[in-house]
Amino acid sequence: xxxxxxxxxxxxxxxxxxxxxDADAIFIGVGTPEQPDGSANLSYIAxxxxxIAETIEKDCLVVVKSTVPVGTNDKVEQFIHDFLVHDVKVxxxxxxxxxxxxxAVRDTLEAARIIIGTxxxxxxxxxxxxxxxxxxxxxxxxxxxxEMIKYAANDFLALKISYMNDIANLCELVGADIQDVAxxxxxxxxIGSKFLNASIGYGGSCxxxxxxALDYLARQNxxxxxxxKAAIAVNNDQKTILYKKASNRLITFDGLxxxxxxxxxxxxxxxxxxxxxxxxxxxxxxxxxxxYAYDPVGCDNFKQRYPEGEYxxxxxxxxEEALSGANVCFIFTEWSEIKAVQPKEYKKLMRTPLVxxxxxxxxxxxxxxxxxxxxxxxxxxxxENKDLKSNNSYNPGHRQYIA
Numbered sequence: 001x002x003x004x005x006x007x008x009x010x011x012x013x014x015x016x017x018x019x020x021x022d023a024d025a026i027f028i029g030v031g032t033p034e035q036p037d038g039s040a041n042l043s044y045i046a047x048x049x050x051x052i053a054e055t056i057e058k059d060c061l062v063v064v065k066s067t068v069p070v071g072t073n074d075k076v077e078q079f080i081h082d083f084l085v086h087d088v089k090v091x092x093x094x095x096x097x098x099x100x101x102x103x104a105v106r107d108t109l110e111a112a113r114i115i116i117g118t119x120x121x122x123x124x125x126x127x128x129x130x131x132x133x134x135x136x137x138x139x140x141x142x143x144x145x146x147e148m149i150k151y152a153a154n155d156f157l158a159l160k161i162s163y164m165n166d167i168a169n170l171c172e173l174v175g176a177d178i179q180d181v182a183x184x185x186x187x188x189x190x191i192g193s194k195f196l197n198a199s200i201g202y203g204g205s206c207x208x209x210x211x212x213a214l215d216y217l218a219r220q221n222x223x224x225x226x227x228x229k230a231a232i233a234v235n236n237d238q239k240t241i242l243y244k245k246a247s248n249r250l251i252t253f254d255g256l257x258x259x260x261x262x263x264x265x266x267x268x269x270x271x272x273x274x275x276x277x278x279x280x281x282x283x284x285x286x287x288x289x290x291x292y293a294y295d296p297v298g299c300d301n302f303k304q305r306y307p308e309g310e311y312x313x314x315x316x317x318x319x320e321e322a323l324s325g326a327n328v329c330f331i332f333t334e335w336s337e338i339k340a341v342q343p344k345e346y347k348k349l350m351r352t353p354l355v356x357x358x359x360x361x362x363x364x365x366x367x368x369x370x371x372x373x374x375x376x377x378x379x380x381x382x383x384e385n386k387d388l389k390s391n392n393s394y395n396p397g398h399r400q401y402i403a
Contacts, residue, residue, distance in 0.1 A: 020055040025130060029065045029097070031205075038212035040069055049076050053083035053090075061126050062092045067154075067210060069217050070147045073117070091123045094143045096150035101204065102268025113137045117146020151217075154210040155228050160195040161202045162234040168198035168378025169241070178378025179360065198378040200332065200358035201238035203265030203274035208235070239279045242356040245375055246328060249354070254288030257351070259322035261341075262333025262359075263295035263302045270297040276358060277302070277332045285311055292322040296337050323349040334359040343370035 004010040013019050020026055030044040045066060052062060062080065064073050077092035084090065094117030099107045114131050116138060118124040124140055131138055141149070168178040178198040186193035202208065211232050218225040250256070265275035272278060277293075284291055285306070291313040293302065299315040306313050316322050319341050323329060329350065331338060343366050347353045353372040355362075360376045367374035368382040375381045 016051045017055050020052050020060075021057055023056065023060055024058075025061045025063055025126060026052055026056075027063045027065055027095070032066050032068055032209075034209040034212055038216040040067070040072075040209070040213045042068065042072060045072070045076060046079065049079050050083050053080040054085050056084075056088055056090065057086050059089040061123055062090060063095045063127065064092060065095050065097045067096060067150050067206070067213075068094075068147060069213060070144050070151070073143050073147065091118075091120055092143070093118045093123045093127055094146035095127065096146060098150075098153065101266065101271060109134070111136050113139050115139050115141070115146050115149050117141050117143040117149075119143050151210055151214045154206055155214050155231070157195050158202055158207040158211050158235070159227055159231045161199075161207075162231040162238070164196055164198050165201065165238045165377070166234050169238075171378040172380070175380065176378075177380070181378075198360060199238075200242060200276045200377065201235040203239075203276060204269075204271060205273045208232075208274040211235075239276045240283065241377070242330060242358050242375065243280050243283055246330070246354075246356055249375075250328065252287065253284055253328075256289055256327040257325055258284050258289040258291050259319075259326040259329040259350070260284075260291055260293040261295075261319055261322060261329065261331045261338045262335055263293060263298035264333050267333060267335045270301055272298060272301050272305075275332070278305075280330060280332065281306065281313070285313065288312075290314075292316055292326065294319050294322045294338075295333065296335055298333075320345065320349060326350045327352045328354045329356065331355070331357045331359055331361060334361055343367050343372055347371045 001010060028045065028048050030048055032040040032042060032045065035041050045064070045068065049062070052060075062076070064076060073092045073094050077090070080090050080092070094115075096115055098111065098115075111134075114134065114136050116124065116127045116131070118127065118140070119142060128138065128140070139149075164178070164182065167181065170176075171178045171181060182196040182198070185191050186196055211228050215225055215228050215232065218228075247253075260277065260281060263275060263277040264271055265273060281291060281293070289312070293299065293313060294316050295302070303315060308314060319338055323341075323346060327350070329346065339361050343362060346355055346367075347370050353370075355367070355372055355374050357374065357376045360379065362374065362376075364374065364376070364379055364382050373382065
């Protein structure tokens with residue numbers, strides 16, 4: 001960004017007239033947050049569309065990258081025409097983004113594919129020209145198909161995550177290991193190796209919002225997306241599964257020091273949207289826990305919701321500070337700083353080495369050897385007192401795939 005700014009090819013402005021007036025193409029990337037009924041809030045799209053209509057003075061292609069319900073871009077194009085001030089040609093194209101937080105630049109420049117949705121040859125050729133230097137596969141479809149591709153892709157990944165979490169919960173009941181199961185599945189090229197990790201559910205700005213939006217769209221059209229509804233239900237239950245396990249293990253949380261490692265929904269971002277911590281920390285506070293929370297970048301955002309002083313929560317700068325003297329620990333985000341904490345440190349620092357790991361960071365045997373009572377997702381629990389273990393609790397975690 002600095003290089004292109006210095007070369008005069010990149011400018012920043014809050015003046016929409018200056019930005020839109022003589023543009024050949026305008027990309028819209030504003031938010032479409034979830035509304036209480038699950039539908040997408042399109043007010044930001046409408047605001048930008050009207051600004052464009054009242055400002056542009058030459059033929060222009062408006063490209064919507066925001067995630068919008070199928071059929072929205074038809075309305076955006078009509079909305080712009082309704083408010084046009086000058087006699088110019090305007091068309092709207094769909095170009096959904098497939099970016100992950102923390103890797104957006106890489107995901108743009110090294111995308112698996114670029115989706116463009118247009119309803120005219122003129123719009124298609126312009127987008128093709130814009131993306132030609134990227135030298136990436138381009139899938140050119142209709143505008144509505146492009147809109148649907150975004151939702152279908154995101155919801156499929158959400159389905160995959162929820163499916164693995166469902167299987168993980170069953171693995172615990174029947175004595176299987178979800179990581180072994182996932183490894184065995186990953187060699188099937190029809191399934192692939194991505195999004196097979198069991199956890200306490202998905203979060204962030206996309207999957208929760210997009211599953212609910214597609215479910216809402218289906219209901220509005222008189223159809224029930226049963227698979228998507230199931231993914232939403234599984235994910236909602238999964239977020240608090242460790243809290244429920246701990247509640248069954250402990251008499252009470254009242255007066256206990258509880259270490260919470262990880263507040264954001266994933267590493268590499270300070271985003272808290274739909275993060276499991278937002279479901280679990282309030283439950284712990286309501287039950288009288290003294291929460292000591294650590295996150296490399298997410299504490300400031302969490303403080304805005306749960307400030308020290310108003311709530312029985314303290315934010316610390318190191319995982320070890322949270323663990324020192326703690327009665328129980330919850331791991332909600334797989335930050336490298338948290339993964340760097342060695343199993344023996346839990347035993348050494350905690351008053352009671354009782355760990356609930358929502359990201360399966362540690363191996364079962366290594367936690368057992370360190371004397372930690374360890375609960376994870378889709379794997380057998382480990383208790384410090386080996387006399388409490390059954391003869392069937394041996395976990396062959398050392399086994400590897402041999403070609």
